[in-house]
Amino acid sequence: MSHDPAGNAHGTDAALRDITERHRRLQMIIDGTGAGTWEWNVQDGRMWVNERWAQIVGYTRDELAPITPDTFFRLVHPDDLAQSNARLREHLEGRSPHYDSLCRMRHKDGHWIWVQDRGRVYEWDAHGQPQWMAGAHADVTDLQTARQDAANMRQRLQAVVDASDEVAVIATDIDGVVNLFNTGAQKLLGYTPAEVVGRVNPGLFHDPDEMMEYLRPQADADGRVPTVFEALTAHATQGTWSHQWTYVRKDGERRQVRLSISPLDGNDGHRIGYVGMAVDITPLLEVREQAYLAAEKFAGAFSSAALGMALVSLEGRWLDVNDALCGILGYTRAELLAVDFQTVTHADDLNTDLALVADLLNGRRDHYHMDKRYLGKRGNIVWGRLSVSLVRSEHGEPLHFVSQIQDVTAQRQSSLQLRESEQRTRVTLDAVADMVLTLDLHGLIQYANAAATRALAGEGAAPLTGGQIQDVMELTTEYAPRSPLDIAVLLDPESNAVDLHSDLLLSVGAQLLPVDLTRAWLRAEDGQVSGAVWVIRDVTQQRARQREARHLAEVDPLTELSNRRGFEAHLQQAITRVARTGQSASLMFIDLDNFKPVNDSHGHLAGDAMLWAVANVLRHGVRDSDIVARLGGDEFAVILAGCSLKRARRIASDLLDGVRTLTIPWDLQRLSVGASIGIAAIGGSMSVDDAVAAADAQCYLAKAAGKNNVQVETPTMEGLDPLDVETTEGGEG
Known part of the structure; x- marks a missing residue:
């Protein structure tokens, strides 16, 4: 606190001027970012927020006034307040480099929103205690919902x-x-x-x-x-x-x-x-083994007749039976001859059998076939495939019946188990959220699970079986959303068209749904591919997370330009494009001059503000199709697609003028920097490191030439772009 000659204190007024000036500077620099920002005096509790901070929770600053730390505490969800305070203490006590908290805050409308709150101490008092802290709020409700x-x-x-x-x-x-x-x-x-x-x-x-x-x-x-x-x-x-x-x-x-x-x-x-x-498959194999053993067991008995055979009187008594029939039913020949067929027929099948017998006797049919159950001697049920014909005398009078009986018990059991297995498989597939389709090689749909039917034909639609896949589905890609893929190619076992696309889109009505398509080939007994199983999965959320991850990995958080990783990926794409099309492209390296004094004299906040301002000059000084990147520190780069060295020189000169004339207000001063720019052509046979080294070498020459100038590499005559002929000299200004 200071005093005038009369002994009056002026410290409070100076502090207020300092706070006012601080807020004015911060508003100029960071209000344009659209973030909710705040500043807090840790020692006396004074707090300032911008209008966006209040808007995130549905208020204006006037509605929240006076704004203090208690304002934040009132809005934060009670379950999240403890962890937020704990992370704040960790930072204030020097145990973490910054304060970072994800919490819920109550909106003015009454609902909860998710807010990412970040900040750090940027000023300490003479005793090394935190004095001023600043940070920002961001509404991440949509991101949390997606997660x-x-x-x-x-x-x-x-x-x-x-x-x-x-x-x-x-x-x-x-x-x-x-x-x-x-x-x-x-x-x-x-x-x-x-x-x-x-x-x-x-x-x-x-x-x-x-x-x-x-x-x-x-x-x-x-x-x-x-x-x-x-x-x-x-x-x-x-x-x-x-x-x-x-x-x-x-x-x-x-x-x-x-x-x-x-x-x-x-x-x-x-x-x-x-x-x-x-x-x-143990039960299925056991059934097959039983069928095999049954066939072996009765092979000798069937030496004279392949089937169980019997002569039956008009009243239904067995007149004669062969060994095969005795073996099927488990009775001896004498036991069967002592009873009628009605005695060994299952009660539920007897009426049907008798009705068919009556049709034979009345001349309404010449023979009949049916599957019926017999009561075996051991109390077991034997399924028999029965064929019956009526023998008549020469005068047409009925004499007796001839019956052929095939034991189909094992077959019925196997078929029943197979149907049950198929039913379980279908129920399982209908419970899966993925679309599952079985197709022949001509695109005929042989099976579609419930998810596929709903997605391709609509809720409650008829089964897709028997239709053509081309009539109900269209696949395209994010790269070319208006160019449908040829379904016939996707059904070609020799084609890897699906494997080449990680950006498939499924057209569902007017909607394009991001999907992954997995194929498995079906083969006939001769080993030839007869069809395919397609599994189509909705990957909307997965693609969104991938895009978010790529953005976080390839964008510099301070300037919102591409970082070095993103720059190298874009540069590789530019090299590939030059190799494919032969079109010119240039790479520009920019190193700021006199940036270190800004950091040393005015602090990193001033340096960050200058980097943000320079980034804006570069961003607005090139085309939207050009790539501007911050490589680290005060180094920037620009990838100029379809741009000759001559045109790149003109763009660089304009950017140099923009950086020269750029000033930002700071502590009652206006800060400025210069730039040294080096330009090299991007060749189709280059590696990323080759292209970077070429542009960096020209930037080094610009620094050596006294800074604040542009240096352009001298192009070789081989493959020389006519636009570069007038500018083959090395430097400028």
């Missing part, structure tokens, strides 16, 4: 995987360690997820003798035999591979399974693991 939606989607997908206990789903990382073990796998193998996930390799579940016999021929020159995981995944590097194996349960029981292994790739295309889907 929550993504988490919910992951939970739903996990629920879908766990819902099918008829299919064992086992996923591993790239090293073979299990990281997913669903309820179907638990049911099949007898292990719990806790015993498996993160602990074992799926080779544990295979019969060791069977696998050793399979692996031994695959030993290398040194005699090393691959592991089970290595051998099986080697077949699935390019797509799904299926094979029949013997699994050994935890209790030692062996089960026959059909195992399909598919690769799992991350968003960047790198392999992250594998997923195996195993279906227990």
